[in-house]
Amino acid sequence: MFYIIRRIILLFITVALVSVITFAVFQVLPGDPIRTMLGTEADETQIENMRSELGLDRPLYEQYFTWIKGLFTGDLGNSIRFSMPVSTLLMERLPVTLSVASIALVIVLLVALPLGIFAARRKNKASDVVLSSVTQLGMAIPSFWLGMIFILYIGMNVDFFRINGYVPWTESIQGALSTLLLPALTIAIPQIAVKFRYVRTSILEQVQLDYVRTIRSKGLPEKIVVYKHILKNAMIPILTIFGLITAEIVAGTIIVEQVFALPGIGQLLITSISNRDFPLVQGIVMYITVAVVFINFVVDILYSVVDPRIRLR
Amino acid sequence: MQKHKKNINLLLGSGILLIFVGVLIVSFFYTPYDVNSMDIPNKLKEPSATHIFGTDEFGRDIFSRILKGSQTAFLVGILTIAIGGFFGVLIGGIAGYVGGWLDEVFMRFMDALMAFPGIILALMLVAVFGPGIINTSIALGIIAIPSIARVTRSGFVQQKEAEYVTAAKLIGVKNYKIMFKHILPNVSSQIIVALSIAFAIAMLAEAALSYLGLGVQPPDPSWGRMLKDAQSYLINSPWYTYAPGGAITLLVLGLYLLSNALRDLMDPRSK
Numbered sequence: 001m002f003y004i005i006r007r008i009i010l011l012f013i014t015v016a017l018v019s020v021i022t023f024a025v026f027q028v029l030p031g032d033p034i035r036t037m038l039g040t041e042a043d044e045t046q047i048e049n050m051r052s053e054l055g056l057d058r059p060l061y062e063q064y065f066t067w068i069k070g071l072f073t074g075d076l077g078n079s080i081r082f083s084m085p086v087s088t089l090l091m092e093r094l095p096v097t098l099s100v101a102s103i104a105l106v107i108v109l110l111v112a113l114p115l116g117i118f119a120a121r122r123k124n125k126a127s128d129v130v131l132s133s134v135t136q137l138g139m140a141i142p143s144f145w146l147g148m149i150f151i152l153y154i155g156m157n158v159d160f161f162r163i164n165g166y167v168p169w170t171e172s173i174q175g176a177l178s179t180l181l182l183p184a185l186t187i188a189i190p191q192i193a194v195k196f197r198y199v200r201t202s203i204l205e206q207v208q209l210d211y212v213r214t215i216r217s218k219g220l221p222e223k224i225v226v227y228k229h230i231l232k233n234a235m236i237p238i239l240t241i242f243g244l245i246t247a248e249i250v251a252g253t254i255i256v257e258q259v260f261a262l263p264g265i266g267q268l269l270i271t272s273i274s275n276r277d278f279p280l281v282q283g284i285v286m287y288i289t290v291a292v293v294f295i296n297f298v299v300d301i302l303y304s305v306v307d308p309r310i311r312l313r
Numbered sequence: 314m315q316k317h318k319k320n321i322n323l324l325l326g327s328g329i330l331l332i333f334v335g336v337l338i339v340s341f342f343y344t345p346y347d348v349n350s351m352d353i354p355n356k357l358k359e360p361s362a363t364h365i366f367g368t369d370e371f372g373r374d375i376f377s378r379i380l381k382g383s384q385t386a387f388l389v390g391i392l393t394i395a396i397g398g399f400f401g402v403l404i405g406g407i408a409g410y411v412g413g414w415l416d417e418v419f420m421r422f423m424d425a426l427m428a429f430p431g432i433i434l435a436l437m438l439v440a441v442f443g444p445g446i447i448n449t450s451i452a453l454g455i456i457a458i459p460s461i462a463r464v465t466r467s468g469f470v471q472q473k474e475a476e477y478v479t480a481a482k483l484i485g486v487k488n489y490k491i492m493f494k495h496i497l498p499n500v501s502s503q504i505i506v507a508l509s510i511a512f513a514i515a516m517l518a519e520a521a522l523s524y525l526g527l528g529v530q531p532p533d534p535s536w537g538r539m540l541k542d543a544q545s546y547l548i549n550s551p552w553y554t555y556a557p558g559g560a561i562t563l564l565v566l567g568l569y570l571l572s573n574a575l576r577d578l579m580d581p582r583s584k
Contacts, residue, residue: 285437
């Protein structure tokens with residue numbers, strides 16, 4: 001219980017600091033945002049009206065608390081460029097990003113886990129060494145280039161895939177998959193490379209422990225040793241990769257959406273930066289980061305349930 | 314077997330890095346063609362004997378631009394680890410050495426910076442600072458601070474109880490001298506490993522930002538930016554993406570291999 005309370009306090013501190021950073025960064029902007037928005041022809045009264053309308057004439061701390069209140073109530077003000085509430089814009093784009101990210105997560109787990117077990121069982125044999133080198137390469141390759149290569153060699157040659165735009169799930173499930181699978185695979189590959197190593201190390205650490213020697217010496221078949229005993233214990237540290245993975249996959253999605261022209265939150269973020277639409281940038285950054293922080297928090301709590309030893313540290 | 318593998322990592326990693334340092338040095342004195350001279354009739358020519366990586370949409374020689382692009386890559390990488398290293402060591406060193414509430418405040422702040430997915434924080438900072446080589450480096454430098462601060466802090470926490478520190482305190486050596494003259498050299502190996510990883514991450518992040526059009530701006534040649542331009546001609550001129558993509562991948566791979574090898578060499582537990 002003490003661990004959970006401490007973890008909740010930490011969660012609040014982190015979210016509070018993240019919000020202060022996100023808010024403060026935009027205060028150091030050079031120039032007057034109002035003048036930038038209205039252009040050079042605006043007269044002084046127009047500028048003053050706009051300023052009080054957006055609340056920019058009030059003291060900083062008041063602006064900050066209004067913004068925080070907006071975060072909780074979903075009212076982040078209007079996007080300068082789209083003249084729409086930031087939250088509406090986000091909700092429109094969320095399904096695309098969420099779909100790509102979830103498919104990527106599933107691919108990572110489906111591939112990294114068996115691959116890690118396979119490599120651990122063949123430690124230092126040829127297949128293990130080859131896998132280790134290939135995954136090094138997977139970590140180094142930039143995802144956006146990988147996406148282009150997939151478009152060229154898979155997207156162009158396999159009829160199933162559509163390499164541009166997005167078909168909503170509600171319209172056609174096959175259509176959605178045909179637009180989402182390749183981007184998800186692109187995001188997944190560098191993650192598979194990292195997590196495969198994690199699984200492999202985590203299993204190899206278990207193999208050295210006494211209990212493994214005991215069950216081996218009492219003559220249990222190797223399959224049962226690996227899948228029933230080692231894997232169960234190795235899964236505990238592997239659980240934490242769920243938390244680490246989300247941040248990486250979200251970051252990957254932001255970039256890869258651009259390669260496949262997917263209308264997700266990443267694309268919205270990039271356009272809003274190019275348009276200098278700062279309320280929108282601020283809102284997107286804040287929501288994405290809080291989501292990632294929260295997922296990490298949940299994983300930590302689950303981890304402490306599965307492995308109670310962690311609470312004593 | 315283990316030892317053998319380490320040597321391969323070290324050999325391959327430093328070999329790749331040396332090749333790129335060579336490319337960097339050559340690029341200051343010689344490129345086959347002028348990097349910015351356009352030759353529209355010869356645009357998007359496939360790789361050949363005259364243009365070994367082909368030409369881009371303005372007829373510029375891609376090989377020359379790859380050579381010149383190494384300057385941008387290394388400049389951003391070095392500036393990034395200089396900024397991240399300076400502030401990371403300072404913050405982590407003070408937090409670890411002084412301890413107490415100062416440590417708590419500094420490290421919670423670092424945690425908050427780390428809570429942002431890296432590229433999101435970079436994008437937000439670039440949105441505010443504006444694009445360009447220097448601004449990109451500052452943004453990436455800020456992102457590198459927390460991981461370096463953490464490594465430095467844990468090193469300082471371990472070292473500050475050592476006898477040589479107590480002895481130095483007893484003879485009245487000033488605290489800042491103990492921190493940076495006595496403790497820092499003992500933590501330097503961990504910091505070097507952290508810096509080499511930060512360098513690789515900075516290269517990938519610069520490429521990503523430039524690919525998104527928010528990092529290095531033309532006319533400065535950047536491998537990431539070249540990939541952005543190449544994407545428009547992907548179907549008809551796929552080879553356009555090979556050289557910049559390959560350059561990024563190879564350099565980052567070399568840095569990863571090297572940082573792995575360094576970590577294994579310097580971590581006594583892995584011996």
